Amino acid sequence: MSEENQNTEHVPYEPWILDAFDVHQEHPLRKAIMFILQDAAQADSAELTKMNLTDSQRHFVAGRLATSKDLFDLINDIFTQANNRQQSPT
Numbered sequence: 461m462s463e464e465n466q467n468t469e470h471v472p473y474e475p476w477i478l479d480a481f482d483v484h485q486e487h488p489l490r491k492a493i494m495f496i497l498q499d500a501a502q503a504d505s506a507e508l509t510k511m512n513l514t515d516s517q518r519h520f521v522a523g524r525l526a527t528s529k530d531l532f533d534l535i536n537d538i539f540t541q542a543n544n545r546q547q548s549p550t
Contacts (some may be wrong), residue, residue, distance in 0.1 A: 471537055481542040490539060497535060501528035 483490050504525035508518060 475540060477508040478542040478545055481538045493535060497528060501525060501532060504528055
């Protein structure tokens, strides 16, 4: 894991953000958000394997893939923090 990813995992989010993301793992909205982000990453990953891409196009798609992964990790971290906050004693 890169240092950049480690920094985003410990961001103290505003309580209203955590309240909005405080849903169980099987909540339809949570599942939909995570599916959309995973689907975007998979589509970019598949695009990278195309043989006819120029270096510039491959760079562009790799950047999109990195962004998709970063967004997935960030959103997942917010969900996790929101759920952990509920379980932590106050």
